[in-house]
Amino acid sequence: MRCTLISLSLLSGTLAARPFLDEPDTGFDMFFSNLATGQLAPLDQLVGLPDFEAAAKRYLPIANYTYYRNGAAGEWSFRNxxxxxxxxxxxxxxxVDTSNVQSTLPTTILGYNFSAPFFITSAARAGLGNPAAERGLVEAAAAENILYxxxxxxxxxxxxxxxYKAPSQVTFQQAYLDPSNDTATKLVFDQAKAAGSKAIVFTVDAPAEGNRQRADRYDASEAVLPFTAITWDYYDHLKTLTDLPIILKGIQTVEEAQAAVAHGVPAVYLSNHGGRQVDGSRSPLEVAIEIRAQAPEVFTQTEVYADGGVRYGGDVVKLLALGVRAVGIGRPFMYANVYGTxxxxxxxxxxxxxxxLDAANAGVADLxxxxxxxxxxxxSCALD
Ligand SMILES: Cc1cc2nc3c(=O)[nH]c(=O)nc-3n(C[C@H](O)[C@H](O)[C@H](O)COP(=O)(O)O)c2cc1C
Structure with a gap:
């Protein structure tokens, strides 16, 4: 405990002295120095996920970019x-012989086969980035056989x-649900099932509208949610309205992960909504660490997914190492969708x-x- 406290206090001092870099400097500005605002950088010259944000930021109207970029309040959670x-x-x-690591990327999510342990997660209003809206996301997911x-x-x-789905493409449907309106809920469930969705991803971390100051400046806020009463009783009731598995998205503590297992969830999805709901909420990486430390059995009792701030291969590798089965990515794919499919x-x-590459360089033979x-x-404590 003592060494943890010392290391954290040193760390916070270091962080306080260094400004947050919205976009890491890997040379985008220098390389694209002739790119005018409103012009789109050539796709084949983008080399990693952060480049898509840099490109979209220079291309999209500021209000549209802000809708994707924004976080809650002072955006500490977004930065964290x-x-x-x-x-x-x-x-x-x-x-370690890591020569076959590429062949170990494919995985199953809820029993369905995918080519990678990451997926395109739910982000509203793709139409703000591209007139074809969600088409690019669903078609790319099919082309690459990843979950959308x-x-x-x-x-x-x-x-x-x-x-726009390919014939055998597996998708899950995200849902916000109003506990006072089962008719509307049933409609969503039935539409999802008719569309071939294999699961409902019920978002539970947004029982009220997010306090989003950056977005409010441009009138680019989310659709307004009422204050809603999401409880375990409601979750149990929802299971009587559909035979699709209902995953809970937005779990942020070990106790709730354990409660979710007790309520028979098919999967627990760790998320703080990309830092868009309550500023001060921890990153899902920190929540995964809490579960690993206090209730590691959760990772075998149910499937655990996580999203938030994942931008590099190494980020995915770290979450997988802790026991996460699949990693969601939000903003980067919305920025990539500016280029469509x-x-x-x-x-x-x-x-x-x-x-x-990152797994191989970390000496991981099999993901x-x-x-x-x-x-x-x-x-800083030893791995005891
Ligand atoms: C523009 C935008 C819209 C979002 N809309 C939704 C949504 O409709 N439902 C939901 O559950 N989460 C929504 N989220 C949260 C994402 O599903 C995800 O948790 C978050 O984006 C992950 O963080 P990342 O953007 O750093 O990858 C949204 C996020 C963004 C950036």
């Missing part, structure tokens, strides 16, 4: 989601998105390559057998 990965370094191994979870607040309707496809391909000892998750 990005920066937290560097507070929990990798412990790379050498003398459309938002209930998508620009396109559930049937419209389904019309081709852009999202390229972003997925770049991340697949990075996950394999399915990675374990927590690859991450220093107990701060």
């Amino acid at each position: 989601n990005l920066e937290v990965f560097y507070r929990y370094p990798l412990r790379p191994r050498t003398m 979870v459309p938002s209930l607040y998508a620009t396109l309707s559930i049937p419209e998105i389904a019309s 081709e852009g999202v496809t390229r972003a997925v391909q770049l991340l697949k390559r990075e996950v394999a 399915k057998n990675i374990d927590p000892s690859y991450v220093i998750w107990k701060q």
Whole structure:
């Protein structure tokens, strides 16, 4: 305990002295110095997920960019989601044959086969980035065989998105639900099922509208949610309204992960909504560490997914090491969707390559057998 406190206080001093870099400097500005505002950087010259944000920021109207970029209040949680990965370094191994690591990327999510342990998570209003809206996201997910979870607040309707699906493509449907209106809830469930969705992803971390000051400046806030009463009793009731599995998205403590297991959830999805709901909420990486420390059995009792701030292959590797089965990515794919299907496809391909490269360089032979000892998750204390 003592060494943890010392290391955290040193760390906060270091962080206080250093300004937050909205976009890491990997040379984008220098390389694209001739790019005028409103011009789109050539897709084949983008080399990683952060480049898609840099490109979209220069291309999109400011209000549209702000809708994607914004976080709650002073955006501490937004920044922390990005920066937290560097507070929990990798412990790379050498003398390991990692030559086949690429073949270990494919995984199952809720029993369905996908080519990578990451997915395109729910983000509303793709139409703000591209007139074809969600089409680019669903088509790229099909092309690359990764999971896509459309938002209930998508620009396109559930049937419209389904019309762009490939014949055997598996998607899950995200939902915000109103506990006082079962008729509306049933409609969403039935539409999702008719569209071929294999699961409902019920978002429970947004029982009220987020306090979003950056977005309010541009009138770019989310659709207004009422204050809602989401409880375990309501979750149990929901299971009587559909035979689709209902995953809970937005779990943020070990106790709630344990309660979710007790309520028979098919999967627990750790998320703080990309820092858009309550500022001060922890990154899902920190929540995964809490579960690993206090109730590691959760990772075997149910599937655990996580999202928030994932931008590099190494971020994915760290979450997998802690026991997360699949990692969601929100903003980067919305920015990639400015280029449509081709852009999202390229972003997925770049991340697949990075996950394999970073795993290999960390000495991981098989991503399915990675374990927590690859991450220093107990701060400066030994891995005892
Ligand atoms: C523009 C935007 C819209 C979002 N809309 C939804 C939504 O409709 N439903 C939901 O459950 N989460 C929504 N989220 C949260 C994402 O599902 C996800 O938790 C978050 O984006 C992950 O963080 P990342 O953007 O750093 O990857 C949204 C996020 C963004 C950035």
